[in-house]
Amino acid sequence: MGIEEYGGGQGPQPDVLVVTTNDVPGYRVKQVVGEVFGLTVRSRHLGSQIGAGLKSMIGGELKGLTKTLVETRNQAMERLVEQARARGANGVLAFRFDVTEASDVGTEVCAYGTAVVMVKE
Secondary structure, three states: HHHOOOOOOOOOOOEEOOOOOOOOOEEEEEEEEEEEEEEEEEEOOOOHHHHHHHHHHHHHOOOOHHHHHHHHHHHHHHHHHHHHHOOOOOEEEEEEEEEEEEEEOOEEEEEEEEEEEEEEE
């Protein structure tokens, strides 16, 4: 798995800028649209569960589970951006992820933040 498969985030010049900060230098918040989130729940397939169980005995990274979690987080973020865009926002401030186990059947990932309309100063 190459380095590009371990990350996520936005490409250059996104139409909806997502940041973890409460403001963006050079921009002013013109309107707060409100909370937005993107949610996904992924189950783990049997092969990765068995591999993870074996790997946990000898130690090391669980690459299959890492890749699944990266894909899951990216999907949650894409859904957050779609929701912000649909509500007329061009930014999401205070962006965060929340990850929980969903009844032992999978992993729930929620990407959330505050959708805003920003203008360049």
